[in-house]
Amino acid sequence: MTTTIARPAEAPPAAARPKRQREGAAWVFLSPWVLGAIGLTLLPMAVSLYLSFTDYDLFNPPHWVGLRNYTQMFTEDPRYWRSVVTTLTYVVIAVPLQLALALAVALALKSMRRGRAFYRSAFYAPSLLGASMSIALVWRAIFNDGGTVDNLLGTGGWVNKPGWSLLAVALLTVWQFGAPMVIFLAGLQQIPGELYEAAAVDGASRWRQFVSITVPMLSPVLFFNLVLQTIQAFQVFTPAFAISAGKGGPADSTLVYTMYLYDRGFVASHMGYASAMAWVLLVVIGVVTAVLFRTSRAWVFYASEGER
Template identity: 80%
Template sequence: MSAPHPRPDADSAAAESAAGRNRPRRREGAAWVFLSPWLLGAAVLTLTPMLVSLYLSFTEYDLFTAPKWVGLDNYVHMFTSDPRYWRSAVNTLLYVLVAVPLQLALALAVALALNSIGRGKGFYRSAFYAPSLLGASMSIALVWRALFNDGGTVDDLLSTFGIDMGGWVNQPGWALLVVALLTIWQFGAPMVIFLAGLQQVPHELYEAAEVDGAGRVRRFLSVTLPMLSPVLFFNLVLQTIQAFQVFTPAFTVSGGRGGPADSTLFYTLYLYDRGFTASHMGYAAAMAWVLLVVIGIVTALLFRSSRSWVFYNDKG
């Protein structure tokens, strides 16, 4: 007696089932193919240099001879025997605390003004955004230095009111403010983000608050700020990270020396000085990793604090 032959419909069902199991694998393979350029770039251009710099931070390296392992000596010297390192850290922290809040406040104020106008919004938005495109360049930083230098435009303007500053960039108490003002002037990018967030606030909330008798200040505090808090948080994190890494304005305003009296010696400027001027690349690598850790800690603290003041619509 011959064995029964399988039915054709059973064979086709088994084939379709196998094809269904193989389809996710083919899609996964295609995804890895498309991701491979990014993965290769991240491994070669980001991860590998980071690991090399981590190794160099434990060595004495001058770019010309082979690295010499010194263990934690760079970190110990940094924290215990280098007063200029601490001066650069304090200058950077002071700059962050001054520049970031003032920049965000100005960006929000201009965004509120632009959100209330009907005609010409595109023109004004582009005009206010332009400094963010130009401000990071060396040429604008040089112009900024000339404006606040001895005999510059700002100095001449103040002299007409009987105020003789002798040039802001030459005064240890004012040079850091010059760099901060350059950053505050570049408020265009956060302004555009604030403006986009303002346009997403439901108008019904303002109408309800107005019916309840809320004035402009109360509507701003009770409606605008809570609804804009996720955008404010995003701008705060982004601008804080960028402020810790400021280099071009400080380098240009101080002539690359961090003067006068180390008043504009920012962290990245001192890192550049140790690595490329003094050829202490191992020490500079250690400074870079400390900066990375500090930025990570500050960012984590900002995220943790956001639980108490950032409002998301999906929370109900």
């Protein structure tokens, strides 16, 4: 007498499962992100948008004032416009210098035969440390009266000079060139070496190879870094706060936009006004990003014309 052992039924393949069941599993895995996006991003943004139309001091219930915060911002607050000019000046100084230094170092690392991994890590380290308050305080000591820069150049401390203090803040950002440098290095390694060999055979100099081959082939990476670093520059806070001791001085020369927003919201307790400033900053960053994308059609080169 033979005994037949029944095999367990095999699970149906994923394609045979009901669509609703597959979607339910997907939402289970996505739920932490969805809850975080709603609770930590969308809901606070909605509350901030509402507060931007109110007079709210953090202690009493918000009082609806309509567009008064916005009209006061644009027509009655000279410090607001000083913060706008300071931020734009900072962006114009810091972003090009940072990208130029990052590209120069990436080109140097690409041509290295030994120690590339070590130097890549060493140059990337400031990007991990530079955003901390401790490094910003050290930077303030370097550029203060009697600091390293004063002892070497004899020009006095930059921190206490209105014409130089913002440059000290920008140089701290430039020093954090590691992240765009790594992206540039990855882009340079994707450029075919045959292009440089053909250019060298035709007698092209190093500068001509850089202008005619490196820059066009690297333009998508350059555009990516430009957009990313511009957005970050508009939101600069920690370096300016630490170097100016939280006052934006001297003579409001380091009063960047986010620092003035912090002052209005948490020092002066005008949270409605600060919320209005935050939304104006969001709109400005969106407009600047859209302009960069629009102008990229004229100078960003893609291998496939269909991707342009």
